[in-house]
Amino acid sequence: TDLPPADSGVVFPWGFDDRRAAGVLVDPLADACGSYKIGLELLTSAGPGLARDLVGRGHEVFLDLKLFEIPNSVAGAVRAAGALGASMVTVHGMGGTGIMSAAVAAAREFPRLRVLALTVVTSMTGSDLADIGVAADTEEQVLRLARLAVGAGCDGVIASPREAGVLRGLLGPDRLIVTPGVVLEPEGAAAGGHARPGTPRAAFAAGASHVVVGRSVTRAADPVAALQRVRAAAG
Numbered sequence: 272t273d274l275p276p277a278d279s280g281v282v283f284p285w286g287f288d289d290r291r292a293a294g295v296l297v298d299p300l301a302d303a304c305g306s307y308k309i310g311l312e313l314l315t316s317a318g319p320g321l322a323r324d325l326v327g328r329g330h331e332v333f334l335d336l337k338l339f340e341i342p343n344s345v346a347g348a349v350r351a352a353g354a355l356g357a358s359m360v361t362v363h364g365m366g367g368t369g370i371m372s373a374a375v376a377a378a379r380e381f382p383r384l385r386v387l388a389l390t391v392v393t394s395m396t397g398s399d400l401a402d403i404g405v406a407a408d409t410e411e412q413v414l415r416l417a418r419l420a421v422g423a424g425c426d427g428v429i430a431s432p433r434e435a436g437v438l439r440g441l442l443g444p445d446r447l448i449v450t451p452g453v454v455l456e457p458e459g460a461a462a463g464g465h466a467r468p469g470t471p472r473a474a475f476a477a478g479a480s481h482v483v484v485g486r487s488v489t490r491a492a493d494p495v496a497a498l499q500r501v502r503a504a505a506g
Contacts, residue, residue, distance in 0.1 A: 283484060322357060333360075336362075341370075345366070349386065354381075359387055375424040388423070389428075390416040390430045391430065413437075414438070421446070
């Protein structure tokens with residue numbers, strides 16, 4: 272990909288509460304991490320200006336929008352993400368081939384923009400899938416949606432660290448595998464609502480190209496040191 276190799280493996284999710292309550296962390300973390308994730312909460316609260324500011328300061332911006340709409344609307348949102356200078360944007364794999372293909376086509380106007388398909392949200396379990404009529408277990412559903420994403424031309428997928436290995440085997444060496452739900456400590460660590468968490472080292476070893484870290488860093492006694500531990504796992 273065209274993404275810079277030095278920091279492309281670690282993405283810091285900049286939540287609105289984190290920005291307001293821990294603003295003193297921004298500059299030190301910027302030195303330690305070049306990629307930031309902006310989700311719906313922050314985009315709704317702060318608007319697109321923050322994304323523009325981060326891009327202007329030389330950072331990679333991952334717009335985690337989880338787009339799930341009619342194809343024309345998804346294409347418009349992807350073009351807006353590209354115009355902001357985003358490096359990655361997410362669409363829902365559950366939306367099917369039409370939505371993902373529309374996103375991929377729209378992203379062609381922006382050579383640095385990568386379209387990632389969300390497979391199964393990391394808070395979901397097999398029983399959650401059953402509730403919405405999906406008989407497959409989480410891994411089966413992740414793989415099904417990953418195959419659809421590849422067919423639609425997506426640059427990669429979003430999945431939990433626990434599926435990173437089987438996904439790497441399916442997707443080959445070049446596509447991106449971005450794993451939220453990453454915690455520094457394997458036991459006793461707060462998963463932050465993720466039902467299928469994993470450590471950075473395990474995620475990278477399994478084949479993840481990127482890990483998304485949040486509470487493990489912002490709630491650490493030394494957030495910069497915690498982030499550096501995550502980066503070390505990528506090596």
